[in-house]
Amino acid sequence: MLIRASTALIILAHLSSAASLCRTFCNNIPIRYPFGIDDGCGAAPFRRMLNCSTAAGLFFATPSGSYKVQTIDYAKKTVVIYDPSMSTCSILQPHRDFLLADIQSATIPPSPDTLFLLLNCSLDSPLLNHYRYLCSNFSGHSCDELYASCSSFKLFHLLSSNSTASPPCCFTTYDTIRYMSMNILDCSHYTSVYNVDALKGVGPLDWLYGIKLSYGLPELGCDRCSKSGGVCGFDVDTQGFTCICSLNTNATRDCGGSFVNRGGKSNGRPSLLGVFVLICRAIFLTLSAL
Ligand SMILES: *[C@@H]1O[C@H](CO)[C@@H](O)[C@H](O)[C@H]1NC(C)=O
Ligand SMILES: *[C@@H]1O[C@H](CO)[C@@H](O)[C@H](O)[C@H]1NC(C)=O
Ligand SMILES: *[C@@H]1O[C@H](CO)[C@@H](O)[C@H](O)[C@H]1NC(C)=O
Numbered sequence: 001m002l003i004r005a006s007t008a009l010i011i012l013a014h015l016s017s018a019a020s021l022c023r024t025f026c027n028n029i030p031i032r033y034p035f036g037i038d039d040g041c042g043a044a045p046f047r048r049m050l051n052c053s054t055a056a057g058l059f060f061a062t063p064s065g066s067y068k069v070q071t072i073d074y075a076k077k078t079v080v081i082y083d084p085s086m087s088t089c090s091i092l093q094p095h096r097d098f099l100l101a102d103i104q105s106a107t108i109p110p111s112p113d114t115l116f117l118l119l120n121c122s123l124d125s126p127l128l129n130h131y132r133y134l135c136s137n138f139s140g141h142s143c144d145e146l147y148a149s150c151s152s153f154k155l156f157h158l159l160s161s162n163s164t165a166s167p168p169c170c171f172t173t174y175d176t177i178r179y180m181s182m183n184i185l186d187c188s189h190y191t192s193v194y195n196v197d198a199l200k201g202v203g204p205l206d207w208l209y210g211i212k213l214s215y216g217l218p219e220l221g222c223d224r225c226s227k228s229g230g231v232c233g234f235d236v237d238t239q240g241f242t243c244i245c246s247l248n249t250n251a252t253r254d255c256g257g258s259f260v261n262r263g264g265k266s267n268g269r270p271s272l273l274g275v276f277v278l279i280c281r282a283i284f285l286t287l288s289a290l
């Protein structure tokens with residue numbers, strides 16, 4: 001009886017540690033598929049994108065640096081990140097380029113309703129000449145409005161060689177800065193604003209500053225795995241999909257079928273059944289070994 005109980009406990013402990021193999025929170029931000037902060041958790045294409053430290057919080061790592069994650073919306077499949085070195089309405093800071101790795105541009109690019117606002121561009125900027133068409137109309141908002149409303153941007157006007165005209169600016173999408181660095185674009189500062197579709201008639205003081213990324217879910221069968229009580233992950237060597245069922249059990253598809261009833265079809269609720277069968281089998285093995 002004692003043996004039975006302790007065996008069951010050990011197995012249950014192993015099962016619940018599937019979760020502890022993959023942390024599900026970084027401070028107060030939930031971490032779920034396709035993301036992971038422990039290697040082998042989440043989907044392989046999103047490997048090493050998130051970086052969690054209890055002290056500093058959650059960061060999104062890119063070739064141009066790590067950006068603080070503000071929110072992850074799993075229903076809308078968006079992640080809002082913030083570049084602490086970018087300028088906003090209240091602070092002026094020297095720019096650094098914002099660059100994603102190719103795989104990030106493919107799997108988690110900035111959303112179409114995120115605009116990059118390039119400020120204090122020189123008259124020689126390609127954006128005022130050959131590439132003028134890359135600058136878009138942001139709900140009727142103008143550079144002058146930005147320079148006039150934001151304490152941080154008033155400086156451009158004051159320091160401009162032609163004090164009767166503001167220095168040019170350009171509202172553009174990520175693709176522009178993806179292919180041309182800020183130095184080529186010849187604009188001294190940038191800021192970025194998301195949810196731009198909702199900002200018509202809203203002044204720059206109330207804009208949402210940051211970068212909203214939008215991702216898709218790889219079709220790897222994660223549904224089936226999580227319905228069976230597993231956590232979706234991948235093999236760190238082959239990058240192949242893995243359903244993590246417990247600390248020492250990984251399955252190729254789900255925790256119900258592949259290692260409990262081999263060849264059996266998983267039904268609607270394989271999880272409880274799977275656990276039960278596993279426990280029974282372990283008890284049986286333990287008892288028969290005595
Ligand atoms: C992840 O965080 C660690 C510690 O905070 C840091 O040293 C490292 O540069 C970060 N990794 C990336 C890829 O940004
Ligand atoms: C604006 O850009 C010009 C170059 O076009 C630069 O000399 C100037 O320092 C910039 N203004 C600020 C406030 O950085
Ligand atoms: C920009 O859009 C506003 C309305 O959103 C319109 O009134 C204005 O004429 C447009 N400007 C340009 C240059 O297309």
Ligand SMILES: *[C@@H]1O[C@H](CO)[C@@H](O)[C@H](O)[C@H]1NC(C)=O
Nearest residue numbers: 123160161162163164165166
């Ligand atoms: C200053 O800007 C005004 C208005 O855009 C323009 O008419 C004028 O020619 C500019 N002066 C110089 C010196 O660039």
Ligand SMILES: *[C@@H]1O[C@H](CO)[C@@H](O)[C@H](O)[C@H]1NC(C)=O
Nearest residue numbers: 040233234235236248249250
């Ligand atoms: C299961 O997969 C995870 C993620 O790849 C890995 O960390 C763990 O070591 C694997 N466990 C076993 C028993 O293979």
